[in-house]
Amino acid sequence: MSDAGAPVPASMKDDGLDAALLDRLFTQSVVGLHVLDPQLRVVRISSLANADLAEQVIGRHFTDAYHLDRPDAAGKLLQRVLDTGEPVHDRLIHGRIKSAPGPNLSYLVTVFRLNDKQGRILGLLAAVVDVTEREKARTRAMYRARLLKGVGRSLDVATTCQALVEAAVPGFADFAAVEVLDDVLRGADPPMGPLRPDVPLRRAALRGVSRAALRGIEGGGDRTGLVGDTRRLPAHTPFALAVSDLQPRIVALDADTPWLTADPQTARVIRALEAHSLLVVPLKLHGAVLGLVSLYRCPGSDPYDENDITLAQSAAVHVALSIDNARRYERDHVIASTVQRRLLPPGSGAGVAVDTAHVLLPGRNSGCWFDTIRLSGARTALVVGDVAGHGLQTAIIMGQLRTVIQSLAGLDLEPDEVLARLNDAADRLADERAALPPGDSLHRESLKASCIYGVYDPFTRTCTVARAGHPAPIVIAPDGSAPAVDVPEGPSLFAADSAPFATATLELREGSILAFATGALLSDDASATRIRSALARPDRTLQELCDGVVYTLPGDSVPDGAAILLARTGAVPPDHVATWELAHDRTTPAIARTLVRDRLVGWEIDDKTVEATELIVSELVTNAVRYGTPPLQLRLILDRFLTCEVHDSSPVAPHLRHARTVDEGGRGLFIVSQLATHWGTRYGRHGKALWTEQEVPAPSDEAGPTAR
Template identity: 40%
Template sequence: MTTPPEEAGASGPGLDEAVLSALFTQSPVGLQVYDPQLRLVRVNTTTRFLSDRPVEELLGRPMTEVLDAFHVEDVDELIAATQQVLTTGTPVRERRVRLHDPDPEAPVRVASASSFRLEGADGTVLGVTAAIVDITERVRAEERLELLDRAANTVGTTLDLFRTAEQLGDVVVPQLADTFSVHVFDAVLRGEAPPSDTDLPTLALHRAVFRRAATRTQQPPRTTVTRNDAVGEYGVGSPFHRALTELHPVLIERLDPDEQPWLDPVHRRRDELLLASGAHSMMVVPLLARGVVLGLASFYRWRSPVPYDHDDLTLAEQLTSRTALSMDNARLYNRERWVAGVVQHTARDTGTYSQSAVEAAQAYRPPGASSVWFDVLPLSGARVALVAGEALAPTAHAAAALGELRAAVAALSELDLPPDELLTRLQDIVSRNTPGGGSAELAADPRRPVPAACLYAVYNPVTRRLRAASAGGPAPVVVTPDGAELLDVVPGPALGQGVGDYAVAFRTLPEGSLVVLRNGALAPPDQDDANAASPYADLLRPALADARLPLRDLCVTVLDALAPHATRESHPDAAVLIARPRALGPDRAVTWELPNSPRSVGEARELATEQLAAWGLAELVDDVALVVSELVTNAVRHADGPVLLRLIRDRALICEVSDDSSTAPHLRRALDTDEGGRGLFITAQLSERWGVRPARRGKTIWAELPLP
C-alpha cells in the first residue's frame, strides 16, 4: 500500500521507492513478477539462489519455462492456480511446492509459495506476484516430529521383544531408512543381560527383524525373523564394532568401499550383501536400556539418494532409545515368566485328584520336572478329560511355553469337543503362531512354540467308555483284571509339527480298571517305539498286581519299574499319572429313548418327575420338569430321529437331551409378542451351567441344576 502524497512527510515520496528497492535486493523472500500473459518480468535477488540457471535468462519467458528451470513439481497445477489468481483476484497463500535439484545427492527442497494480483490505480490488472520462501528445514523438522509421535503411539505396545522390533521397523521404513535391521544378543533372547565383563563385539547376535522398502518391481516392505543369524565376527574399525565398543551411534555418510577399509566383501558375506544392495549411507545405533546393551539397530539408504546427516542420527537415537526400553521390558517379562514357570513346575502338586468320574494321582522323577504336565479336567455330563503333555525339546522357555499350551487345552476343553477335534484345533493354534506355519525343530527364537506331545482322553462314567487321541504322545496303558495292555490309539503328528490328522480309539473299561498315562521317557527297554505293547505288559503286571493300593503308591511303583529304562536324552524327565475310573450306576444315572413326537414332551416330563421322587429330590421337580420340557420340545422340533433323555445325580443334577440334529441352538431374548424362542433362556435362568456338546452325529444339550 502506497502512502498518499498529501499525508507523506519530508521523506514520504521516497519511502515507497526505498521499500520496493529493499524487497528486490534485501528481502529473504523470493519475489517473481509476471505480466497478465504470465511472462516473467521481474525477480528479486533471493530468487537467484533458488535456481541453477541465471535468472536474467528467464526474463520474458513464460511461467512454464520458469517453473521448469526451478525444477518444480506439478507445474500444470501451479499455473492453473496462478491463472485463477489473475482472474478472480483471490490470493493463494502458503502453497507448498517441491523443488527437485538436478544433483541426485541433493535433498528435495520444499518452498512455500503465495500469489496475489497486481492492480493499477484504476483497477487495471497489471500482473501477478509470487512470493517464495524456502521451508525445507521446517518441513524436515515437522517430519521428524511426526515420526517421533508415531513411534510413541505404536512402539512398545506389547511385551514381545520381536514384535517391538518389528514395530520400530514399521515406523522407520521407508520414511527414515530404506533397509532396517535389529540384532540382539543371544543372552537377551533368554531373558538375560550380556555379561558386563565380556568383550561385547565377540558375542553372537541374532537378527530380530529385517525390514526393506519396496522397489518399483518388488512387493511392499517385508519383515523377516531369521534364526541363528549370528553376526558376531565384527571387524575392528567397522561401525558395528565401534558402536558396541564405544556405546555411541556411528554415522557413515558415504559408504564408499575405497574409503571404508573395514569392508571385506571377499571374506565376509554380510559385507558382500551390503555393497550389493546399493546402500550408500548408513547409521548404527546401540540399543541401550537401564545400563544394559541389548544389541544394535542399523539404518541404510539405497533408494533415497540423500545421505544421512547428523539430524538423522539424532532422530535415530531418539527412536531407538524408546524402543530399547520397551525391548528391555520384554526381556525382563520373559525372564520373570520363565522363573514363574520353573517355580510352578518345581512346586508341582503330586497329590491326588478326586472326582465323581475318576480318582487319579501323579508322580515325577525328578520331582521338579519342567517339561511334562498332567491334568484332570471336569467336563459336562459328569465326564472327565485326562491330559498328558510333554515338550519334545526342553529348553529354558519350555516351561512358559507348556504353561500356555496347558491353558489352551483347558480352554478348548470347555467346548466339549471330541479328542481328535480338540487336538486338531490345538495344532491349528500352534501352527498359526509358528513362523513359516510350523517347524519341525525347536528354534532359539522364543516366539516359536515348543514342539510338544499331547494325549487327550475323555472318560464317561455313565457308559464306562474311554475315548483317546494322541498328538505324538505315548498311548495310555489300560490295566484290567485280565492284565495290562496299550490302548490302540494311532499317534498323530506332534503339536507344532506337520498337519493335524488324529484318530480316536475307544475302550469300554470294566470294573476295577486303571488307566496309566506317562511321558516318552517311560519307554520299554531296548525299544524305540514308546507304544510297543508286550514289554509294557511284562513290566506293568507285577507293578500293578494289586490295583486296590493307593494310587500314589502305584505311581511310585510304576516309576520304579519303568524309570530305570528311561535313558534317552530327549526325555530326561519320567512322569506318570494313574487314574482309577468310577462308574455311575442306575442309582445315579438314568437314560430314556423317546420317539420323535410331540407326545414325548409330556412323557419326558413324567419320567423326570418320577425319577426325582425316587431320588428324594422332590424340591427340584418344578424346575427340572420345565427344563426337560423345553429341551425335549426343541429336539422334537429340529431333529428327525429319536430323542435321548438322561438324568445324572452327581454333585449337581444334570439333564441331558440328545438328538441327531447338528444345528446348534442360540440363546436369545424373545419379545413379549413372540410365541416361542424362550426355551434356552428359561434353561439358563434355572440352571447353574448349560451348554451344547457336539457328537459324531447330532448334539447334546445339557444343564446343571444345584442340588437342594
C-alpha cells in the first residue's frame, strides 16, 4: 500500500530542518550556489565553489563581480527572472571573476526567484556549474566534424587548405594559416624530413575571426603574409623546429618572446592579432614534409593544451592525406595535359580556301582534341572530338583516335565512312581494355567519346558533315545570320549502339563561319544561342571570334575543359585553277601535256617542275584513256602545292605495279609516285579522280603573277 498520502511527522515540520538543509547545501554542494538580493547583489555563495570567492564577490552587483562576455545580456536575464518569476534553466554563460587572471570559463546557469510565504520577492538563487572542459570537448568535436566534412572533398591543394582553415576558425582557432611546400603545389614528391631551411613554403590559405586584424596584417609595409606569398622558415623558430623534428608544439606568446626578432613577419601577425597562444603542427606523411599549419588564439580564448595537440595532429594527418592525393592528381593532370598538348596540332593550319582558328580551354578533362587536315582537291577536313575522363589514359585514347582519323582522312573517304571506321577502331580499344586483368583499375573504367567530322570543298562551296554523339555545328552566314543546321546524330564512339552514321551537306556562301565545339560549350540551347551571338561579327578575325566565345562564358562553366574550332570558308582564286574537258582518244595525252606546259609557264613555274608535271599528266591521262570511261577532265590547282587531277567516270582504281625488265608498260604509276610528293585516288558520286601533289619552289623574286 502506498504511503504517498501519509501525514508528515511533526518533527519534519520544524524550521530547524530547513536551516540544516540550507547549511548542508551551501557547505557541501559541488554546484556553485549564488543568492542575489532584489538589487542583483551577491549576498551568499556556496563555500566549495571557490575558497576565496566570497571575499571577492559578496556585496557586489553580479555583473560587477564577474567578467562576462555579454554582461548586458546576463543582467537582463537576471532581471527578467526577478520580474516575472519564470526560471531559466541551463543557460550557457562565459565569464570569470574580474580579479582572477586567465581566459573566461564556461558555466551552465540555472536561475530561480526566491519568495517568502507572503509572496514577497527576496531575490534570486543561481546554480552555476563549470562546464569549461565539456565545452572544450564539444568545440574539439565540432572542429573534427567540420574537418571531416570539408577536407578531402576536392582534388585541389588550395581548396583543401582553405577547407582546413574554415573548419578551424572560429572555434578551435582565432587565426589559422596553412603553408605548403612550393614544389608540392606543383605536383612534385615531398622531401623527407627534416626540411632544409632553404626550401620555400607558399601560403596556401588564411583565415581569421577578426577582419580588422586581417586588414592590419594585409595592410603592412609589404605583401608578406598574404595568400600566395612564399617564405623560407627562419632558423631557431617554432616553425623551423616543427619541420625539423616533425613534432607539433605549443608556444606561449608575449612581448618578450625571443625568437620573434628572427621572424619579423610572424611578429607583425602576432601584434595585429594580439595572439597569446600558438600551436604549430607539421603536415607530414610517411616521414615526408608537405607543409605547416599555424593556429593562433587571441584574447578571450583559452591557451592551447595537450588535448588540442592530439586533435591537431589527427587533423594534420587527414589534411596531409588529402593534400597528397591532390598533389598526385595535380601531377597526373600536368602529365596528361602535357601529353594532350603534344598530341594536338601546334596551330590551326589554313587550307587552300579556308582559314581556321581554335581555342582549347584547359580543365580536368584531357581528352578534347581538334584537327585541320588538308585533303586532295583543295578540300579541308575539320575535326573536333572529346574523350570523357581525365588523366594520362584519357589523353592516350585521344591521341590514338586522332591518329586513326588522320589516317582515314588520307584515304579520301566520305565523313560517314570515316566515323564508321573510327568506331571500329574504338571498339577494338574497348575490347583491349575489357581484356585487362580485373585488378587493373582501367578494367572498371568505361570509355566514351564523341566526334564530329566535316569536309569543305571550295569548288562546290559545301561542307559534308557527320557526327558521332557530338553537338551539331553552328553556321554563321556572311551577313551575321545563323541558318538552321540539321545534321543527323550518330551513336557515340564506344557505345553499344551500332546504328549507321549519316551525313548532311551544308551549302555555304563564301565568307561563312563554321563552328565545331565540344559538348561543354554546346550543352543546351542557351549556350548555343550565346555562341551564335558571339560569332555574329563578320568584321572580326577568327581568333577574335574564338576569344569572344570564351569571354561570354560564365565563370567556371567548363571545369572539364573545352575546345572550339572555327573555319571561314572561301573559294579558290580563278587564276589559281585551270580545268579542261578532254576527249577519250589516244591523242589526248599529247594535248594535255601542251595545255599544262602553257599554263605552268604562265604561272612562272620553274622548268624542272614543268617537265615533271608534263610527265605526270601524260601518265595519268594515258591511264584514264586506256582503263577509264568518259568523260575525262583535267584540273590544275596552284597553292603551296601544285595539284594535278584527272577525273573519269570509271569506279575501277589503278594499282601501282613494278614492271619487269622485259615489260613494255606498267611503269606509269610508279613514275608518278617518284615524281610527286603525294598521290592517290579519290572516289565520288560520278567516278574517281587520280591526283598528285608536288611541292612548288618559292619564286626567286616578286614578279610572279600571284603570291603563293
